[in-house]
Amino acid sequence: MSCCAPGTETAAELDALRTAGPAADEMAMASRDLGGGLRQCDLIVPAVHCGACITLLERELPKIDGVERARVNLSTRRASVVYRADGAEGRALAAVSDRLAALGYPAHLPGPDDEGGDPVFRELLKSLAVAGFAAMNVMLLSVSVWSGADAATRDLFHLISALIAAPALAYSGRVFFRSAWNAVRHGRTNMDVPISLGVILAYAISMYETLSHGEHAYFDASVTLLFFLLAGRTLDHMMRERARSAVRNLARLAPRGAFVIDAEGRREYRALAEIGPGMRVALAAGDRSPVDGIVLEGQGDMDFALVTGESRPVRVEKGTLVPAGTLNLTGSLVVEATRAAKDSFLSEMVAMMEAAESGRAGYRRLADRASAIYAPVVHLTALVTLIGWVVTTGDWRFATLTAVAVLIITCPCALGLAVPVVQVVAAGRLFEHGIMVKDGSAMERLAEANHVVFDKTGTLTRGRPMLVNADEVAAEDLALAAAIARHSRHPLSRALAASVPDAGGGRFEVEEIAGEGVLARAAPGGTYRLGRASFALPGGEAGASDAEGSEVVLSRDGRLLATFRFADDIRPGAPRAVAELAEAGLSAEIVSGDREPAVAALARRLGIATFMAGARPADKVARLESLRQEGRRTLMVGDGLNDAPALAAAHVSMAPASAADVGRQAADFVFLHDDLAAVPTALAISRRAGKLIRQNFALAIAYNAIAVPVAILGYASPLVAAVAMSSSSVIVVLNSLRLRRGFRPARVETAARPEGAAGYERPVPA
């Protein structure tokens, strides 16, 4: 009953079935005290996307007994639920979780490091507001001076400007002064050094001029400069924060705790950090294992895809080793932890990732490289101007004034905007296509890429099985099987159920036998069995071998009705994406942890000549390292936990939204749609952004080539400086905005429903 997504109800129901909301204990643990017996719990609700969703949730949630009020934030896609902590809150929270799922808004909890709010952004915005206020007023007074105010009036105006500018510089300039001071203290120089120096010197010399009744004061230049530069900074920060919060809002795949069974058989919810070796952990169907362990009791199927890259469910029974991060699909298991969470497979991957990341640390952002050349040149030019005028005229006052004018003119206003504006616009374009970029340097690195390495499962393929022989099976058998499959969470059952979307639930008495299949008793029809061949046909009918582990057999009273075959389907757009990347000049290869035949078949289908099968995480990193030594700049596209180190090691990396947490954090880009076309799109936009940045640099240099000689010769009056500075900034911004044209937004994906993805598109409200 999601508000305005007709036709997606069945999918939403299936999802709700699959991703049961967070447990009440977890929610209570994550909530905070508001005082007065009230507590607030923040939930991430990715499916919230319009006004009707807000109204619906804010109306429905407070109806639950114990819930005081609910507030939905559409920008961050969160819901804050305020409830009474009166002892019965467990039930209320469980009801909230269930109600959200039933309404079609599966919710999950934010991560522990995710506090919401952004103090840096607030500080930047406040600084920007103050600088804007000061710039406007000082400019007002300066215009009066330029248009002819003189003598006492001019001095008065200069004095008022000084009074406005002083607090504004002190408040808004902090961002730059701090960073410049840090750089100078460590013997380095960055873009902020000439900015700080220019602003402070301009203020000081103008103050001196004002007090000695001089004609020229540069108060307007120093505050406008600050305003423009702060605008660039704020935009830069906004872009990165937006992407970061969008990535944070994706469902966390690593559990934050689990039910531990103590010696007396009591179940207690414990946080991840408290689970140590030897503890017995209960895993219900749909839970991910929080730690590495050994199965003690029960049997079932587990999804190892995030760990090994292998798409087939693995059957587990007593004694099977279960790494952290694996998903229990059927049956309930009791697992004995063999290692604490901090020593788990997951943590090993994180350590490996950190080691691999050092390779990328060598990359310096374009802006940093530009400023490394720019800053010394600016300082040197100003110094030479000062010395030159002192030597030729002996007039210290004029020489200093001219040197400061040079500093102001060359102050990297256009340069400071050249990179962030383009990157903000580019990130906006990418966002429209469902691609999130972590930071600006990622786009620079992507533009340089000349080789692409794909993971197989979950990247080139969907990572979930699809029915492939639907047309060989009688329609009524398929409908019957789908109706039965609807009662199971096994991925093959879900694929079967999804292939007949309008099949009803059927009237069966259903029993799921973990690791085997589903037993359904219908009143007139007899007993149906859907599952492994050995389960559906207990007599052991020959010919129904289950070699690939991707067959499901439907039988009635022990007689074969139909056999369904599944295969991991290729991701939509994959062939086209590979072709487009080849056209863009990138060579491609596949590096997968899967078996050789599966990888070879896919490589053949996509026309990729080079591939590597059975690769362990370390092999993938080694492969990327050897590519680096060949001098290639590699784009890695992968999703699994086993890809995470490789994602960190690559020159630049991309991951789908369905990837493991660690993988998403390691990747520079995360794409939300199912379609692999995101990869060439991101490449095209990044390359175009790189081109515009270089154009902007050229514009800034051309401007300096004209303005600097004028300033050195002493003709840069405050008016000339103000006009030159503003016009160059405006030109650079306008040039950057050209990026908004040209790319059409991606078509709406109807099939795309990445697990818990934020911001996926839905049909437009009718």
Add this chain to the structure above:
Amino acid sequence: MTNLLILIPVALFLGGLGLGAFLWSMKSGQYDDLDGASWRILDDGDDRPAE
């Protein structure tokens, strides 16, 4: 000259008022959910007291 003595403080005061209003509205969280605010204005139910 005398009118300047009135006009400049007035201009600064009005500008300062705008700045103060912005800082206040930011502090009170009015910019926290801009997307949501643009939808809420269309919601007729919002002006009724909460049930």
